[in-house]
Amino acid sequence: xxxxxxxxxxxxxxxxxxxxxxxxxxxxxxxxxxxxxxxxxxxxxxxxxxxxxxxxxxxxxxxxxxxxxxxxxxxxxxxxxxxxxxxxxxxxxxxxxxxxxxxxxxxxxxxxxxxxxxxxxxxxxxxxxxxxxxxxxxxxxxxxxxxxxxxxxxxxxxxxxxxxxxxxxxxxxxxxxxxxxxxxxxxxxxxxxxxxxxxxxxxxxxxxxxxxxxxxxxxxxxxxxxxxxxxxxxxxxxxxxxxxxxxxxxxxxxxxxxxxxxxxxxxxxxxxxxxxxxxxxxxxxxxxxxxxxxxxxxxxxx
Amino acid sequence: xxxxxxxxxxxxxxxxxxxxxxxxxxxxxxxxxxxxxxxxxxxxxxxxxxxxxxxxxxxxxxxxxxxxxxxxxxxxxxxxxxxxxxxxxxxxxxxxxxxxxxxxxxxxxxxxxxxxxxxxxxxxxxxxxxxxxxxxxxxxxxxxxxxxxxxxxxxxxxxxxxxxxxxxxxxxxxxxxxxxxxxxxxxxxxxxxxxxxxxxxx
Numbered sequence: 001x002x003x004x005x006x007x008x009x010x011x012x013x014x015x016x017x018x019x020x021x022x023x024x025x026x027x028x029x030x031x032x033x034x035x036x037x038x039x040x041x042x043x044x045x046x047x048x049x050x051x052x053x054x055x056x057x058x059x060x061x062x063x064x065x066x067x068x069x070x071x072x073x074x075x076x077x078x079x080x081x082x083x084x085x086x087x088x089x090x091x092x093x094x095x096x097x098x099x100x101x102x103x104x105x106x107x108x109x110x111x112x113x114x115x116x117x118x119x120x121x122x123x124x125x126x127x128x129x130x131x132x133x134x135x136x137x138x139x140x141x142x143x144x145x146x147x148x149x150x151x152x153x154x155x156x157x158x159x160x161x162x163x164x165x166x167x168x169x170x171x172x173x174x175x176x177x178x179x180x181x182x183x184x185x186x187x188x189x190x191x192x193x194x195x196x197x198x199x200x201x202x203x204x205x206x207x208x209x210x211x212x213x214x215x216x217x218x219x220x221x222x223x224x225x226x227x228x229x230x231x232x233x234x235x236x237x238x239x240x241x242x243x244x245x246x247x248x249x250x251x252x253x254x255x256x257x258x259x260x261x262x263x264x265x266x267x268x269x270x271x272x273x274x275x276x277x278x279x280x281x282x283x284x285x286x287x288x289x290x291x292x293x294x295x296x297x298x299x300x301x302x
Numbered sequence: 303x304x305x306x307x308x309x310x311x312x313x314x315x316x317x318x319x320x321x322x323x324x325x326x327x328x329x330x331x332x333x334x335x336x337x338x339x340x341x342x343x344x345x346x347x348x349x350x351x352x353x354x355x356x357x358x359x360x361x362x363x364x365x366x367x368x369x370x371x372x373x374x375x376x377x378x379x380x381x382x383x384x385x386x387x388x389x390x391x392x393x394x395x396x397x398x399x400x401x402x403x404x405x406x407x408x409x410x411x412x413x414x415x416x417x418x419x420x421x422x423x424x425x426x427x428x429x430x431x432x433x434x435x436x437x438x439x440x441x442x443x444x445x446x447x448x449x450x451x452x453x454x455x456x457x458x459x460x461x462x463x464x465x466x467x468x469x470x471x472x473x474x475x476x477x478x479x480x481x482x483x484x485x486x487x488x489x490x491x492x493x494x495x496x497x498x499x500x501x502x503x504x
Contacts, residue, residue, distance in 0.1 A: 001333060001336060001337040001338065001339070005332075005337070006333075008329070008332070008333060009330075009333055012325065016325045026304060027305040027307075027308060053306055096376040096377070096378070096381075138383060141433075142421075142433055143432070151431075151432070153420065270418075271421075272418075273416055274415070278385065
């Protein structure tokens with residue numbers, strides 16, 4: 001801002017304060033040409049209600065002056081008069097930085113200690129898990145649900161079935177960098193409505209939901225040709241691409257014929273947004289360990 | 303008392319009241335109009351693309367600002383949750399700005415990229431499908447309303463007239479760009495761009 005405006009603010013404010021102080025003290029005084037205290041001001045309401053020309057009550061007047069004194073004190077202590085930064089050297093930015101620095105001093109060592117731990121051990125650490133749970137509640141519930149069981153299109157994080165892999169590096173990367181799953185719309189290549197319907201039944205037969213009839217079975221070479229690049233020839237999926245295992249009973253979008261048909265006709269594009277900017281590396285790892293621990297029960301049962 | 307003098311003269315009283323009321327505004331507002339911090343775009347801030355502009359107007363029309371602010375304040379509790387605090391230079395192309403003053407729902411200043419397009423769509427269609435306890439209204443019908451290309455072109459011309467750096471080519475191609483685009487698509491495009499100029503904090 002050009003210097004002129006700093007002066008405009010400073011002078012405008014100071015002159016105005018002085019003027020206010022003058023106006024109040026001037027008007028509170030008895031003037032020679034004015035009517036005396038005992039006189040009536042001359043208004044009359046409801047026939048006989050009249051008003052004395054009394055001075056404003058002292059406490060009222062003092063409130064004005066206290067306000068003005070407060071204002072002057074404030075302008076000396078804090079930035080307000082143009083470019084003058086105030087005697088306390090306070091600024092919104094500095095206050096924020098101080099708040100952040102205090103928090104970093106207090107919490108960073110805790111995060112660092114946790115982040116230095118071995119992943120499996122961290123995932124079983126009760127305090128780290130508490131921290132993970134609160135991070136999860138702030139950032140993840142809107143998609144994966146408050147119970148982490150997900151919804152159609154949003155994976156269940158409490159099962160031991162992983163689209164993008166369950167190693168420390170993979171889970172941390174999922175959280176920090178995000179994931180974009182690309183399942184292309186392949187129906188046009190499947191030989192019309194009949195071919196697509198057959199493929200749906202073939203996919204369902206992979207996990208034994210239904211028996212493959214001859215139409216479905218005939219799609220096997222087509223599956224190898226079109227789908228195996230991502231889902232593998234046997235349909236067991238590929239965590240590098242986030243391509244789900246089609247032979248188990250865990251479904252991202254559902255096992256119904258309709259859901260599978262939609263995948264073939266419209267494709268699927270699941271997006272897990274990147275959270276690294278918000279979380280930072282240490283907290284990404286703590287959260288990853290928490291997520292990993294959510295499926296510990298199922299892992300042990302296996 | 304001398305205040306009698308002021309109280310008996312309507313004209314004098316009027317002048318003094320106007321002076322008393324306006325000086326604060328003059329001193330606080332006018333200099334800001336000449337402040338580069340408030341007038342020049344912050345790093346990474348560009349004019350809204352035509353689709354996002356259309357989405358912004360849906361946002362304003364539907365009154366999303368009644369429940370959502372778009373200003374992250376400089377407190378740790380806010381920046382931890384939403385991302386870096388908002389600066390004046392980020393809102394230079396907002397006419398009117400969407401700071402808002404009520405947070406029934408979360409602040410949206412940095413919601414861009416926090417969710418997928420699919421999430422945003424489903425959430426606008428039925429917030430309770432994703433957040434069971436949500437009190438946000440449904441906006442499913444935005445899906446059936448196409449963006450009006452003529453109105454959009456006129457808006458872009460107006461903004462160009464007001465000094466926003468839209469190029470003539472941008473304005474000429476805007477109508478074609480929004481062909482077949484629903485208000486829902488435009489709103490999602492708007493939301494996905496919010497605050498993406500500053501994400502890095504760590």
